Amino acid sequence: MPIGRTTAAGGMETSYGFRQVDAGDKQPLVNEVFHKVANRYDLMNDLMSAGMHRVWKDAMVAWLNPPKRPGWRSLDVAGGTGDVAFRIVAASHGNAHVTVLDINGSMLAVGRERAEKQKLADNVDFVEANAEELPLADASFDAYTVAFGIRNVPRIDVALSEAYRVLRPGGRFLCLEFSEVDLPFLDKAYEAWSFNAIPRIGRAVTGDGEPYSYLVESIRKFPNQRNFAAMIARAGFERVSFRNYSGGIAAAHSGWKL
Template sequence: MAAGLFPCRSLLSRRIGAVRALLGAARGRTEGPQTHFGFQNVSEEERREKIYQVFENVAEKYDVMNDSMSLGIHRVWKDVLMHKMNPSPGTLLVDVAGGTGDIAFRFLNYVRAVRERQLQQKLRQHQNLSWQEISKSYQEEKSNPLGDSQVVVCDINREMLKAGKQRAQHLGYSEGLSWVLGNAEELPFDDDKFDVYTIAFGIRNVTRIDLALQEAYRVLKPGGRFLCLEFSHVSNPILSRLYDLYSFQVVPVLGEVIAGDWKSYQYLVESIRRFPPQEELKAMIEDVGFLKVDYENLNSGIVAIHSGFKL
């Protein structure tokens, strides 16, 4: 009777195993592929949601925190990036994860300065110009100070874009600047559109770096340049230990004091440690088709600038 009422142990085990397999499959469909959020293991979708929340939380204090965490050195790093780019009037730039506009504003200032120097050189080379001709040249410069250059700031986070637009209005930037809500993994732009693609302190917050790099390659014109400024891996062992101590013991405290958000800055510190080292990122950039890929370490590798060309 017992055998008739209850399945044998081996059959029961098989059924339990089948149920567990189905539950596991369902869980996998729900959670999706696994990745990391700082030192936590999470699904890709959960990571995207958490990162969006991080930057929504810190948007208003983002620039103040950058100054506090880096002691202002992030400004120098961004200036180095701009000089490495060396844009000329007429350059079309997309700055991805550009949020509050730091790279965009530097780009506009740089192009204006280049165009002004070009005008001065032109006038010096033509000493016999009349004052009417000189005045006309200056009027042309005044009407088109960027030489048709444009920068498109693209960011996935509405609050970061909002903060950037407010800064632009406060600082007087309007010409040659536009703001687009978009995902680095699926950019809302046509193929072969931009001369330069930049992403500064943003690529480590992208869930699928490979997709972001593919999109960078797609939207660049043939001959276009990819530039990435990002925290990286410190080569000096002593500096590395001091850097870790500062990162884990000081940065989250600054986040709590200045932005009222310990957890977001704890994540940002952890995300740096999980980011691919310089050579690994270089290989990833090459894998999507970029050529002449190299990188420059700044401050012993605290940050690195990676560069590549679509040839």
């Protein structure tokens, strides 16, 4: 059954959807979800957002506004299929270089194949690693993006600290995530769609509704906009702000390393 949204920041490291799991058990469970859905990842996001994830990603990249000059580097975390990375390259008129980092090899395999088909191998590289322990040098990126991925990280505070570490002074953090609906009536309609329709459609399309149940539940366990903004500020970022999309179904958070 649906439960009230978690507004505080704690507890994500031991919550697998609405289930409580032991510390250290969440990551393998999440990995298995994305191994199952990797080849249908865009379909998954289409189901969960009624196709709006594409519009929201475009809006986030527009807010990032990557410069149209060579040498600018961005890190896209939990973006294995390359969806955001390819948008950043396009927005930079082919000048940006994006490192896609994901803990899930199945997702990365999809991204590499897409990059080759789109002839973006010179602009995008792929790294299999954990967001909580980035194998990357300090102050090595101009931007860090993560879209619909940070709620699947067990220790979000650690991931945010790592984001701060790898950004150059003046670098920017941007996170797009499902969030708390703030419009009357839309919240009830979206909840009904999420908990009743999405797992059933996922089961009909893929033969397995369990990954979709987890993903819907994980949205409700994620901190709301203001509490997540506070987490970003605690990691050291300044000028932290957020923008709601579609009445708060999704929100983009921004912070600067100054």
